[in-house]
Amino acid sequence: MHNQTLLQFIKSHPIGASLTRDESEPYSFLKLVAKEYKAHSIVSRQGEVDTRIFIVQSGWACLQRGLQNGDRQIIDTPLRGDIIGVRAVDGPSIATLSAISDLSLFEIPRRALASATLLHRPLGNMLTRAIARQNSILTEHLMNTGRRNAMSRTAHFLLEMEERLSAYGLASGGRYECPLTQQELADILGLTPVHVNRTLGELRKLEMISFKAGWVEVLSRKKLVALAGFDKEYLRLM
Amino acid sequence: MHNQTLLQFIKSHPIGASLTRDESEPYSFLKLVAKEYKAHSIVSRQGEVDTRIFIVQSGWACLQRGLQNGDRQIIDTPLRGDIIGVRAVDGPSIATLSAISDLSLFEIPRRALASATLLHRPLGNMLTRAIARQNSILTEHLMNTGRRNAMSRTAHFLLEMEERLSAYGLASGGRYECPLTQQELADILGLTPVHVNRTLGELRKLEMISFKAGWVEVLSRKKLVALAGFDKEYLRLM
DNA sequence: CGAGCATTTGACACGTTTCAATCTCTGTGG
């Protein structure tokens, strides 16, 4: 099923489920229409004004910000259920949103979401919590680039992805599909593609992880968690 | 004046001012009491449950997160008007909140803020925007540690602080008080104190900035902005 | 089958860290 109402979405969302008590559905008119994007296509460009809010229905998105010299940093890879595009003000976008894999997005005009918020209080609550969680994720990402070396940084990221995907049943037995190229991984981790390659090789040699043909498999969670200093608390949804 | 109501605060806040239209003040009972903390004291510890929300009235706060090996990353240095402690869930805190300078904080139980939100819609709106702005700041911080070298990273941070302080008239003529030690700067920038020292020395030699005796002065904004690739758009409040 | 992109590997360069010593403040007690 590709289309649904916002209320249906909220109920199905890990954050929203616990918040939705009354069933008045005053804004069930707010239909969510899924829009499909091909892998590598651009949804919204840094610097351009875009007042839409997106919610990932399926696929891997990519939120990145570029420097003048052409370097870029990938801020996050939003996955199913993640909300994108909540900016404080009606100004140009801070980052570019694109599709890593084929991507399906719900699209809501910011204004419509704001009105819906006024009609249904838990929605605003949910929004706030969703952004607060993004904050946690960003914080940990910052820890990564600021204070962890290539090995534990990479390990940490791969564990985070597994945890986030698990919340939607998209990972099992430590195995998940990951369409990221090593170049993209580098832009996430603040490293060079070459060094990412060596790091992955090292992790493979230590039998901690396998990453090939678009699939990641955690071989030794224990070793990996120790190396990364990973504590999933920051990802908690409820 | 040290104490005020939440409504008064919102009206005086750059974000809130534009949002507050009706004057019904249904929650004027929500008194903000400023609490004073000595420099270097700890307000709230990483890993402990703390359901308070803080708003900086004056001074420099420090939000940091520690690694097992003892390293730490300073996530942000909240300044006047900044809101701290909005976490998605009632779990242990992600980071430690402490005082860099003498610090004055408003303190609100999360629950009280949530109720106030239900009574006065613009408040929730303001909260959302405040967190969204933190998100922008975090994003840029991530760019810094991920993709900028020591020189432009340092330059960028010093420009950001000037911009943020300016919003409250706490910087003028490119000059502002900055109680940060080089050790703390290092933990913000993801560098070593030694290297921060060399970097500041270099910036001084290039006549871009002066930083001594707790005061920062931008000597050549033009050169600094070019070096940092600084664009203040991400800090916009309204 | 070939084109083009992603991965892998090697050698070397460079930015940042590490370790250790010295210097400069600033506040304090005698």
Added chain:
DNA sequence: CCACAGAGATTGAAACGTGTCAAATGCTCG
């Protein structure tokens, strides 16, 4: 009011992790 203690700032030399450049190999899709 001066001397001292302790923290922060500064400097140097060497080590180390990551980046750079370039070439080779392996995939995947038309």
